[in-house]
Amino acid sequence: MVYKLFVIVLLVSLFVSPAHLHAASSKEESTRGKAVKERQSLFEHMETITGVPWYYLAAVDQYERNINKNGKEKGPSRQNKERITGFAFPPAFWSGMLNPNPDDTNPRTLSFFGGIGKDGDGDGKADRFNDIDTAYTMASYLAQFGFTEDDIRIALWQYYARDKSIEIISEFSSIYEHYNRLDVSGSAFPVPLHYNYSYRSTWGDARGWGGRRIHEGTDIFAGYGTPVRATRHGVIETRGWNPYGGWRVGIRDLDNVYHYYAHLNGFNKKYKIGDIVKPGDVIGYVGSSGYGKPGTAGKFPPHLHYGIYRDNGRTEFSYDPYPSLKRWEREEARNKKKSASGKTG
Numbered sequence: 001m002v003y004k005l006f007v008i009v010l011l012v013s014l015f016v017s018p019a020h021l022h023a024a025s026s027k028e029e030s031t032r033g034k035a036v037k038e039r040q041s042l043f044e045h046m047e048t049i050t051g052v053p054w055y056y057l058a059a060v061d062q063y064e065r066n067i068n069k070n071g072k073e074k075g076p077s078r079q080n081k082e083r084i085t086g087f088a089f090p091p092a093f094w095s096g097m098l099n100p101n102p103d104d105t106n107p108r109t110l111s112f113f114g115g116i117g118k119d120g121d122g123d124g125k126a127d128r129f130n131d132i133d134t135a136y137t138m139a140s141y142l143a144q145f146g147f148t149e150d151d152i153r154i155a156l157w158q159y160y161a162r163d164k165s166i167e168i169i170s171e172f173s174s175i176y177e178h179y180n181r182l183d184v185s186g187s188a189f190p191v192p193l194h195y196n197y198s199y200r201s202t203w204g205d206a207r208g209w210g211g212r213r214i215h216e217g218t219d220i221f222a223g224y225g226t227p228v229r230a231t232r233h234g235v236i237e238t239r240g241w242n243p244y245g246g247w248r249v250g251i252r253d254l255d256n257v258y259h260y261y262a263h264l265n266g267f268n269k270k271y272k273i274g275d276i277v278k279p280g281d282v283i284g285y286v287g288s289s290g291y292g293k294p295g296t297a298g299k300f301p302p303h304l305h306y307g308i309y310r311d312n313g314r315t316e317f318s319y320d321p322y323p324s325l326k327r328w329e330r331e332e333a334r335n336k337k338k339s340a341s342g343k344t345g
Helices: 002-015 018-025 031-050 054-067 091-095 107-112 131-143 149-160 163-179 322-344
Strands: 197-199 218-222 227-229 234-242 246-253 257-267 282-286 303-311 316-319
Touching: 031 054, 031 131, 054 131, 054 163, 131 149, 149 163, 163 234, 218 322, 234 257, 246 282
Parallel strands: none
Antiparallel strands: 197 218, 218 303, 227 282, 234 246, 246 257, 257 282, 257 303, 303 316
């Protein structure tokens, strides 16, 4: 009973504090900024209550929000624009496989039918569309397995039954732990703007080497040795040789997008698989490697093949990086201009 009161006091202080009410009523502060602050505060409170590090909860939430962006799940609070988390429990998991009522919110019947849903805010209901209830439920679920990285990975396997999902969530958690904050943003164009380069939209063009296929990226032509930079915060997933892409690096960002840098002349030896990079970090250099066994080069002019792939929780698919490249190029040029005017102003 004392433990339950402790949980309620902590969570009520989070969501009914004057600061929270002010943030909710303020029209000037961005919606995203408020949500990020509230989300991190919620996860930190859950860490206090359950012992599960906040960055693991943040990673699971981020993964769920990424794969459910276009989700079709309906529910009583689905249209609530004030919801700040993305935890999306399947009804059978939340309510229990044999529960005749998939939208059951009674904690006792949920427990009776083997559901994991819990009442986190003390209102007597376990609502799978309520931020506090879902965050508390996920934290409690993970806590059953333990608090080490291996314990969390076992819990995630039991929940998702997909190796890739576990790998991605682990990468997200490492980024949040590294920066000790949820607000991790920013971008950079993949080659420095002051170098000579050119590119156009080539995604979907036909390619013939190794069999008929489409071009899954944009080619940025530049001289040998031009620095290649990380475009977003992320974790290095792959680094080495690929028969098609030659020397290549793959980085996963927090939007669950895999950035593929190919045909490199070499790598920045500072980085290895598992390392965290930020926008602008040099990860390699433009070359003409690929289309053969390790070391093959010179079959085409030097350029960076830049591709992006999104994971939707089931599979990974390529999409056109050209719009993103144009946006990052404009943003970086604009920021450089502002910075230059500030120095001379």
